[in-house]
Amino acid sequence: MSQHLQFYIDGQWVNPSSSMTIDVIEPSTEEPFATIALGNEADVARAVAAARAAFPAYAATSRQERLAILRRVLEAYKARHDDFARTISREMGAPITLAQQQQAAKGVAHLTKMIETLERFQFENQRGTLMIAKEPIGVVGMITPWNWPINQIICKVAPALAAGCTMVLKPSEIAPLNALLLAEVMHEAGVPKGVFNLVNGDGPTVGLALARHPDVDMISFTGSTRAGILVAKAAADTVKRVHQELGGKSANIIFEDVDLRRAVEIGLQGCYRNSGQSCNAPSRMFVPSKLQDDVVAIALEAVKTYRVGAPSSHDTVLGPVASRAQFDKVQRLIESGVKEGAGLVAGGLGRPEEFNRGYYVRPTIFADVRQDMSIAQEEIFGPVLSILPYESEEEAIELANDTPYGLAAYVQSNDLARARRVAARMRAGSVYINYPAWNGEAAFGGYKQSGNGREYGEFGLDAFLELKSVVGYEAA
Incomplete structure (x- = not known):
């Protein structure tokens, strides 16, 4: 992985617009072991523009085309499974056995389940002269945490790909390297350019810029309730969908x-x-x-x-x-x-x-x-x-x-x-x-201050879709 100081935008690795960086700290030693670039509003704008430009063509792809993409992503991910496990273990401290058997393995589980879901999912439901259609919501901003990093990334990216959405991912700056690995996987799998974009950075800069951006149609956020409130407030002016999985005290x-x-x-x-x-x-x-x-x-x-x-x-x-x-x-x-x-x-x-x-x-x-x-x-x-x-x-x-x-x-x-x-x-x-x-089919999400919306399986796919009623679809 040689792109620590770059972002993945419009199908290629690009240099950031500024020279700001941050060290990735190994929690077992308290010492830095990698350095990543920190993005800003200009980097977000560039990534969103790429996602916006890619959306019409990707939204028009068929179920079979999206299935083919997801299957290629799954195979490319499996080939890098041990790389994900070692990276997650080092950047956020998970024991290597846990990282292999659960952390990295959840990426395989979610991709596999989303392929099964897409194979049978009903995007259209005709009721007499009425057609109810489910269509991709558009450009999705994704803000993900450090605790189960690739799990929370894949349970957003996989259904967004299945739905026909394009996306900009901002992973946690505490555990960002697994996301850079995923960008390599997406590139190797031939995901069309502009469909998946990644900008590293902190929440107050990149996260809120994504939430505020008028060309982002949806924010999918996982993190603390405190940060989720800030994201929702930033998104409110553009009336975009805000999907949140927040804290818990189970x-x-x-x-x-x-x-x-x-x-x-x-x-x-x-x-x-x-x-x-x-x-x-x-x-x-x-x-x-x-x-x-x-x-x-x-x-x-x-x-x-x-x-x-x-x-x-x-x-x-x-x-x-x-x-x-x-x-x-x-x-x-x-x-x-x-x-x-x-x-x-x-x-x-x-x-x-x-x-x-x-x-x-x-x-x-x-x-x-x-x-x-x-x-x-x-x-x-x-x-x-x-x-x-x-x-x-x-x-x-x-x-x-x-x-x-x-x-x-x-x-x-x-x-x-x-x-x-x-x-x-x-x-x-x-x-x-x-x-x-x-x-993996159980809807995951919470009541009260634990958030809104649901992830996993068909519920996760539904989260990235808009409902359209076509009245008079058949002649009366």
């Missing part, structure tokens, strides 16, 4: 009828996966008050198996968090948990004792957490589990929903009727009963 309600050890161990695993840096992590574990001591004992035993280590080691379970800013935020919230009176069961402030550098966080567990504590309300985005006791099913539901977020919820019960009843009352976009396998 509840995991465990009922007394389950295998408690299994429920707690898998719940802890879900909370800690990716060093806790998942927007749908089950970070609030609700347990019956009478069982809290048992839960704490199980969690304390399980946390000892979470080996914190270098991302390059296949033995590592928890790598560092992705940046200094994220490390400081996690430390602040751990400190608040202690000060506000939560019971510190494991972990706590500072790095694990064997590390004197790197953004490593001690895997942490709090018990006796109250609803008014910061660790129960704020998205921590680190390996920190909060255990909250409850007295009744009704109280568990009330506490689980008492959050400004609504991305995901988890329910554990051997009584499926009960689990379904509770799931129906969760104010969340996804509810997972008894730790099911990942399902």
Whole structure:
């Protein structure tokens, strides 16, 4: 990859309009290991112009032409799978096994699912003399995060390609190198020039320039709720579609009828996966008050198996968090948990004792957490589990929903009727009963301040389409 200091616009690598750069920091060492160019409004304008010029021809392509493009992208991606895994591991700290088996693998999963979706998707629905048509929305600005970087890029790029949209991608400047790899994949796959464009940069400059641009028809944003609000405000003047997947503070309600050890161990695993840096992590574990001591004992035993280590080691379970800013935020919230009176069961402030550098966080567990504590309300985005006791099913539901977020919820019960009843009352976009396998067809997105719109499968494809009613399509 030799284009760190360039952008991919109109089918070629181009020099930026300014000489501004930023270092990419390796979170395990706190040292820079690459430098990328920082774009500005002029670079955004150039990329948007290329996408706008390419849109009419690409929008007119057939289903079969788009399928052929997606299949070529999938094959080119598979050929670079290990490159994606190594890059993601180094730039955002994911353990190499996680990067290979989940981070990079999600790109394959989303591309494969989108090909299956496009093969059967109905773009037209005739109702007597009325034709309802679904058409590509136009030029899409995509702003993506650092925590599951290629996952969030591909779950936007793949449906946009399937819909017939053209796009400008601004990846996170914290983890931008996987996006540059994807640009190489798109070029190798022969994606028509101007259909996919990439401009690196920061949110206040490139991100907001994309959101404001009058020739961008839609913004698809994944990131924090705070940043999502700024993007929506910037987009408002041009009345474009704003599609957002934002923060979360997901509840995991465990009922007394389950295998408690299994429920707690898998719940802890879900909370800690990716060093806790998942927007749908089950970070609030609700347990019956009478069982809290048992839960704490199980969690304390399980946390000892979470080996914190270098991302390059296949033995590592928890790598560092992705940046200094994220490390400081996690430390602040751990400190608040202690000060506000939560019971510190494991972990706590500072790095694990064997590390004197790197953004490593001690895997942490709090018990006796109250609803008014910061660790129960704020998205921590680190390996920190909060255990909250409850007295009744009704109280568990009330506490689980008492959050400004609504991305995901988890329910554990051997009584499926009960689990379904509770799931129906969760104010969340996804509810997972008894730790099911990942399902690429499930609509992903949230209620409340977790965003609007949905991604994955046919729901992700629908997000990039406009509805058109053609009245009088047939003679009456």
